Every structure is written in structure tokens, then in C-alpha cells.
Amino acid sequence: MIRPEQVPMREQDPRSRVHNFDEVPLGYSEMEAREEAARCLKCKTAPCVAGCPVQVDIPGFISQVEQGDFRAAAATIKRTNNLPAVCGRVCPQETQCQGVCTLGRKFEPCGIGRLERFVADWEMEHGARTHEPPPATGSRVAVVGAGPAGLTCAADLRMLGHEVTVLEALHEPGGVLMYGIPEFRLPKEVVNHEVEGLRRMGVAFEMNVVVGKSITVDELLSEGYGAVFVGSGAGLPRFLGIPGETLIGVYSANEFLTRVNLMRAWRFPEYDTPVKVGRQVAVVGGGNVAMDAARTALRLGAEKVTVLYRRTRQEMPARVEETHHAEEEGVDMQYLVNPVRLEGRDGILSDVVCLRMELGPPDDSGRRRPVPIEDSEFSLAVDTLIVAVGNQPHPLVPRTTRGLEVTKWGTVQADEQGATSRPEIFAAGDIVTGAATVISAMGAAKQAAVAIDAYVGKQ
Numbered sequence: 001m002i003r004p005e006q007v008p009m010r011e012q013d014p015r016s017r018v019h020n021f022d023e024v025p026l027g028y029s030e031m032e033a034r035e036e037a038a039r040c041l042k043c044k045t046a047p048c049v050a051g052c053p054v055q056v057d058i059p060g061f062i063s064q065v066e067q068g069d070f071r072a073a074a075a076t077i078k079r080t081n082n083l084p085a086v087c088g089r090v091c092p093q094e095t096q097c098q099g100v101c102t103l104g105r106k107f108e109p110c111g112i113g114r115l116e117r118f119v120a121d122w123e124m125e126h127g128a129r130t131h132e133p134p135p136a137t138g139s140r141v142a143v144v145g146a147g148p149a150g151l152t153c154a155a156d157l158r159m160l161g162h163e164v165t166v167l168e169a170l171h172e173p174g175g176v177l178m179y180g181i182p183e184f185r186l187p188k189e190v191v192n193h194e195v196e197g198l199r200r201m202g203v204a205f206e207m208n209v210v211v212g213k214s215i216t217v218d219e220l221l222s223e224g225y226g227a228v229f230v231g232s233g234a235g236l237p238r239f240l241g242i243p244g245e246t247l248i249g250v251y252s253a254n255e256f257l258t259r260v261n262l263m264r265a266w267r268f269p270e271y272d273t274p275v276k277v278g279r280q281v282a283v284v285g286g287g288n289v290a291m292d293a294a295r296t297a298l299r300l301g302a303e304k305v306t307v308l309y310r311r312t313r314q315e316m317p318a319r320v321e322e323t324h325h326a327e328e329e330g331v332d333m334q335y336l337v338n339p340v341r342l343e344g345r346d347g348i349l350s351d352v353v354c355l356r357m358e359l360g361p362p363d364d365s366g367r368r369r370p371v372p373i374e375d376s377e378f379s380l381a382v383d384t385l386i387v388a389v390g391n392q393p394h395p396l397v398p399r400t401t402r403g404l405e406v407t408k409w410g411t412v413q414a415d416e417q418g419a420t421s422r423p424e425i426f427a428a429g430d431i432v433t434g435a436a437t438v439i440s441a442m443g444a445a446k447q448a449a450v451a452i453d454a455y456v457g458k459q
Contacts, residue, residue, distance in 0.1 A: 002039055002041075002103070002107065003035070003038075003039055003107075004106075004107040004108065005107070005108045006036060006039070006108045006109075006110070006111040006114070007028070007032050007035050007036040007039075007111065007114075009025050009026065009027065009028060009032075009111075009114055010025075010026040010027075011024055011025050011026060012024050012026065014325075014328040014329050014330075017184065017329070018295075018298050018299060018329045018330065019299070020184075020299070021182065021183040021184050021266045021267075021299055022183075022184060023183070023184055023185070023187055024184050024185065024325060025089075027114075027117060027118060027121055028114060028115070028117075028118040030068070030070075030122075033065055033070075033114075033115060033118040033119075034065060034066055034068060036110070036111045036114065036115060037062045037063070037065040037066035037110075037115060038066050039103060039107075039110050039111075040059060040062045040063070040066070040103070040110045041102055041103050041110075042059050042062075042063060043059070043102045045102070046058065046059050047100040047101070047102060048097040048098070048100060048101050048110075048112060049097075050100070051096045051097045051098075051099060051100040052096060052097045052439075053096065053439045053440050053442060053443025053444075054080050054081045054087075054152075054439065054442050054443050054446055055080050055443075056076075056077055056080050056081050056097075056116075057076050057077075057079065057080070058097060058112055060076045061073040061074075061076040061077050061115075061116075061119065062110065062112070062115055064076060065115055065118070065119060070118075070119055070122045070123070070126075071123065071126070071129070073119045074119050074120065074122070074123040074128075074129070075129065077116060077119060077120070078129075078131070080446070081442070082151065082152060082155040082156075082194070082197065082198065083148065083151060083152065083194045083438075083442065084116050084117075084119065084120035085117065085120035085121060085124060085190045085193065085194055086148070086177060086186065086190060086191065086194055086438065087113075087116060087438065087439055087442075088113050088114070088115075088116035088117025088118070088119075088120055088121075089113075089117055089185065089186050089190070090177075090181060090185065090186055090438055091113055091437070091438065091439045092319055092437055092439075093112055093113035094109075094319065094320065094321075096439065097112045097113075098110065098111075098112050098113065124190075124193050128193070128197055128200075131159065131197075131200075131201055132201075133158050133159050133160075133161055133201055133202055134159070134160070134161040135161055136161055136162075136163065137160070137161040137162055137456070137457070138163075139161075139162045139163065139226045139227075139456040139457075140162070140163045140164075140165070140224055140225045140226055141157050141162050141163070141164050141165075141225060141226060141227050141228070141229065141452060141456065142164075142165055142167060142217075142220045142225040142227075142228045142229070143157075143164060143165065143166045143167065143228075143229045143231060144167055144211045144217070144228065144229065144230045144231060144232050144397060145166075145167075145168065145169075145175060145230070145231040145232040145233055145429075145431075146166050146167075146168035146170075146173035146174060146175055146195075146205065147174065147175020147176050147177065147231060147232075147233045147429065147430075147441070148175065148176070148177060148429065148438045148439075148441045148442050148445070149231035149233070149428050149429025149430070149431075149441040149442065149444065149445040150166055150168075150175065150229070150231035150232075150429075150445070151166070151173070151174075151175075151194070151195065151198060152441075152442040152445040152446055152449070153229045153231060153428065153445040153446070153448055153449045153452070154166050154198060154203045154229075155197075155198050155201065155203065156445075156446055156449035156450075157229075157449050157452060157453065158198070158201045158202055158203050159201065160449070160453045162452075162453070162456065163202075163204075164202075164203050164204065165203075165204045165205075165206060165225075166203060166204065166205045166206070167206050167209040167211055167215075167220075168205065168206070168207050168208075168209065169208070169209065169210045169211070169232075170207065170208070170262065171207050171208055172207065172262065173195045173205055173207070174188075174191040174192075174195060175233055175235075176233060176235070176438070177191045177438070178191055178261060178262050179254075179257065179258040179261050179262040180254070180257050180258070180261065180289065180292070181257075181261070181292065182257065182260065182261060182266075182292050182295065182296050183261065183266060184295070184299070185292065185322075188261075210396070211232070211396075211397055211400075212396035212397045212399070212400040212401075213396065213400075216400045216401065217230070217397065217400070217401040217404070217425060218401060218402055221424060226424070226455075226456040227424050227425070227426060227452045227455055227456050228424065228425050228426070229418070229426045229427065229428070229445075229448060229449075229452060230397055230412060230420075230425065230426070230427040230431055231427070231428060231429045231431060231441070231445060232393070232394065232397050232431050233393070233429060233430040233431055233441075234391040234392055234393045234394075234411075234430035234431065234434055234435045235254060235391060235393075235394055236254075236391060236392045236393060236394045236395075237252035237253065237254040237255070237387070237390075237391055238387075238389050238390045238391060238392060239252065239387055239389075240284065240339060240387055240389065242339060242340055242341050242342065243341040243342065244341050244342025244343060244344060244349070245342060245387070247342055247344040247347060247348060247349040248344070248347055248348045248349060249276075249278065249344070249348055249349030249382075249383055249384050249385060250342065250349055250384075250385045250387070251384070251385070251386045251387070252386075252387050252388075253283075253285070253289045253290070253292075253293045253386050253387060253388035254391065256275065256293055256296070256386050257289070257292060257293060257296065259273060259275050260275055260296055260300070265300075266296075266299070266300070275300060276384075277297050277300040277301060277302050277383075277384055278302065278382065278383020278384040279302060279303040279304070279383055280302070280303065280304050280306075280380075280381055280382045280383050280384070281294075281297040281302040281304070281305045281306070281382065281383065281384045281385075281386065282305075282306045282307075282308055282339075282352050282380060282382045282384070282385050282386070283297070283305065283306070283307045283308070283385075283386045283388055284307075284308050284309075284339055284385065284386070284387050284388060284389060285307070285308075285309065285387070285388030285389045285390075286307070286309035286310075286311065286315070286316040286317055286318055287316075287317045287318050287388065287390070288317075288318050288319055288322050289388045290307055290309075290318065290386075290388035291307075291318045291319075291322040291323060291325070291326045291331075292322075293386045293388050294307050294326055294331045294386075295325065295326055295329055295331065297384070297386065298329055298330065298331065302384070304332065305330075305331050305332065306331075306332045306333075306334055306380065306382075307326070307331055307332070307333050307334065308334050308337045308338070308339060308352070308354060309333070309334070309335050309336075309337065310336065310337060310338040310357050310370040311335065311336065311357075311359065311367060311368070311370055312335045312336060312359065313333070313335055315359075315367045315368065336356060336357040336358065336359075336370065337354045337355075337356060337357065338354060338355050338357050338370060338372065339352050339353065339354050339385075340353055340354060340355050340377070341353045342385060343379075349382060349383065349384070349385060350381065350382070350383075351379045351380065351381055351382065352379065352380050352382050352385055353377060353378070353379050354377070354378055354379070354380065355372045355373065355376050355377055356372075356373045356376035356378070357370040357371060357372055357373060358370070358371055358373055359371070390435055391430075391434075391435045392409070392410055392434065392435070393410050393411055393412070393430065393431045393434070395410055397412075397431070398410070398412055401422075401425065402422075403421060403422050404420060404421060404422060404425060405420065405421035409434060411431060411432055411433065411434055412427040412431050412432050413432075414426070414427045414428065414432045414448075416444075416447060417447050417448060417450070417451040418432075418444065418445075418447060418448025418451050418452070419451060423455065424455070426448045426451060426452050426455075427448070428441065428444035428445045428447070428448040429441035429442075429444055429445055432444065
């Protein structure tokens with residue numbers, strides 16, 4: 001008889017985890033993983049595979065987990081996904097592979113994400129298999145950006161025999177995986193392990209190279225690269241555009257999380273890069289980044305953290321798991337609330353002034369539009385405000401690349417294969433779509449790698 005619920009995953013107790021940055025979910029044991037794998041129906045249609053942007057053979061690897069052949073399961077996953085330890089932790093499986101799981105029609109869907117994480121963690125502990133690339137083709141490809149899209153495209157191109165160099169503006173590879181996602185959700189050692197796998201394959205990395213400043217895309221092409229892949233992401237923060245955003249105590253979520261994650265503020269005083277967080281913190285937004293910022297502020301010593309979201313819980317884009325964890329840890333969620341101005345004393349933030357909202361007709365996103373309620377203004381006393389209302393692509397690469405067309409939103413114009421207005425330049429991920437999920441960027445980058453392989457093969 002099939003177990004109706006997923007095998008639960010052990011977690012840190014909320015009362016203790018708010019005082020540390022250790023990972024919250026603790027993963028499956030071998031016995032738990034095999035028990036969960038046994039729930040899979042092994043259905044022939046495998047809708048889960050179609051629901052996965054990188055087309056992992058999900059029934060295949062789950063069958064291998066059930067049999068206890070974890071190394072074979074890792075090899076199956078890595079045929080199409082070079083970042084399984086990352087994806088098992090941060091992918092929105094509930095809306096992708098698990099969202100279309102046949103078992104989910106009657107019971108809880110199979111815990112595909114939890115099993116992927118288990119397999120990747122098992123391989124990390126027992127030694128990863130080095131993937132030997134095929135004989136060299138003689139083609140060189142430059143990849144701009146070492147985030148999920150860049151890493152995926154680089155790995156696929158290397159396994160197709162091309163020489164690949166990844167150019168990254170920051171001092172560590174990983175992109176948003178390193179600077180945007182907190183340690184308690186995605187440990188840095190996990191990202192480093194995945195990157196090291198690419199290095200073992202022969203992918204070269206050049207850090208502290210700001211393409212558009214240090215070197216341009218056109219200069220890369222003139223240096224002998226047969227093609228350039230642009231995967232520079234969407235790291236430019238959006239702000240609210242309300243009075244008072246220049247007061248001391250106001251952060252963008254990008255700055256706040258980058259200083260904590262990439263600059264190791266969470267390990268102060270070992271790293272002398274502290275971030276000042278007040279006792280009363282407000283976070284504006286309703287996505288995963290807002291949850292990350294709120295939960296990070298708690299761990300840095302805030303006494304109260306309030307999330308201000310202008311719609312209801314139902315419209316919240318954050319993963320259910322992340323919102324649940326935030327609430328367990330004591331984050332106060334205030335829905336149908338929108339900041340309209342920030343006030344301060346002597347240039348320092350003291351209050352956020354908000355309006356109550358109600359939901360009107362749907363907007364372009366398909367969600368009901370928030371509408372202000374008359375005479376509903378109120379104030380919250382805050383020391384710190386973190387703005388987490390989305391990101392947009394930085395214009396540096398498009399602006400310094402001759403003939404590269406962009407959309408009215410500043411994203412690079414590219415088709416489903418990553419082809420841009422210039423045949424030798426390809427792009428995918430957030431630089432094309434705007435801020436989206438890690439796995440969707442990876443899926444698009446895989447398609448671009450196929451197109452790049454075809455293009456350089458003609459040269």
C-alpha cells in the first residue's frame with residue numbers, strides 16, 4: 001500500500017535555528033530516501049520529466065534510489081543537471097515536477113526535490129564522479145556570468161568538447177547562488193562543490209572581470225572566441241520610488257543579502273564586514289528574496305521583523321515552504337499593506353508610513369491588483385527597512401555590445417534557443433526573462449548551449 005504523505009524531512013527547531021545560520025532542513029537518511037522513492041508510481045507517461053525545465057530522468061533516478069544504487073542515481077541526474085545539490089534545495093518543485101506528479105492527484109506528490117538533494121549530498125560525501133569531456137573540437141566559447149545560467153551553459157558546452165572560459169564580475173563564482181541565497185537555505189560549500197565539478201571537467205574561471213568595463217563582448221570575440229554566451233542575470237535592484245528611500249537604515253535586498261552572504265557578515269567578527277540591523281525591521285515584498293531577507297535579519301539580532309506585502313497570502317510568490325519557515329521563526333506577516341513614504345530624524349529612518357489595500361481586478365500578472373483604501377494610513381516604527389520588490393538586468397553588457405538589441409524592459413532580446421540580434425552572441429536566464437527561478441535559467445541555458453554548439457560547428 002502506498003504511503004499517502006511524503007516521508008517528512010527532519011529540520012532544526014525554530015527556537016534554536018533563529019540563532020544560527022546552519023541549514024534548516026537536515027535531509028533524508030538512506031532509509032528515509034528509499035522509503036520515499038518507493039512511493040513513486042513509475043508511471044510510463046512521466047509527466048514529472050516534462051515538468052522539469054532541465055528534463056531530468058526522474059523515474060529513472062528514483063528507481064535507482066529505491067534499489068539503493070545512489071551512485072547510479074547521481075549519474076542519471078547529472079546527465080541533464082550539473083547542479084543537483086543546488087536544485088534539490090532551491091527549485092520550486094511544488095509547481096514544476098511535483099506539481100504534475102501523478103501520485104499527487106490522490107495523495108501528496110512524490111518528494112522529488114528531497115530525493116534529488118539526498119542523491120547529490122550522498123555523492124558529495126562519497127566522492128563525485130569526474131565527467132570526462134569528449135575530444136576537443138578546437139572551438140572556444142566565452143561565458144559571461146558564473147550564475148546558474150552561465151554554469152549550466154559552460155558545463156554543457158564543455159561536455160560537447162568546447163574550450164570554455166567563464167568570466168565573473170565578483171570574486172567568487174555562483175552568482176545569485178552565492179550572493180543572494182542565505183547559508184541556512186543553500187550552504188556555500190554546496191555551491192563550491194558544484195563549481196569544483198565544472199573545474200574538474202576543464203571549465204576555466206576568471207574572477208573580478210566586469211564585462212563591459214574590464215573587457216567588452218566585442219573584444220572577446222576579437223580575441224578568438226567563436227561565440228559568447230551572456231548569462232549576467234538580473235542583479236540591479238528595484239526600489240519603491242517613495243519619499244525617504246535615501247534615509248540611513250534603508251537597504252535594497254541585493255545589498256543586504258550580498259553583504260551578509262558573499263562578504264560573510266553572518267560570520268562576524270571572524271570576517272570584519274558587519275551589517276547594522278536595527279531592533280525593528282520591515283521587509284517590503286512577498287517573494288523568496290523577501291523571506292530570505294526577513295529570516296536573515298532575525299538571525300542578525302533583530303527583535304521583530306515584519307513583512308509588508310500589498311496582496312494576500314494567496315498571491316504571495318514565495319514558496320510555501322519558505323513562508324512557512326519564516327512564520328515558524330516568528331516573522332510577522334502583514335498583508336494588504338503598501339508603504340507610501342519613509343520618515344526619519346536627522347537623516348536616519350524612524351518610521352514607515354503605509355496604506356491598507358484591497359484587491360481589485362487582475363493586472364498583467366494575472367493577480368488581482370491592490371487598490372488603496374481611503375483614510376487607511378498608519379505608521380510603523382522601524383530602524384531598518386529592506387526593499388525586496390524585484391530586480392532588473394544591469395545595462396552594462398548590452399550598452400557596451402555593438403548591435404545587441406534589448407527590449408523596453410532592458411532585457412536582451414533572444415529566442416528560445418538563446419539566439420540574439422547578433423549570430424555569434426547568445427543569451428539566456430534572467431538577462432533575457434528578467435528575475436525568475438534558478439531552474440528556469442538553467443533550462444534556457446541548456447537550449448542555448450545546443451544552439452552554440454551548432455553555430456561554432458559551422459565555423
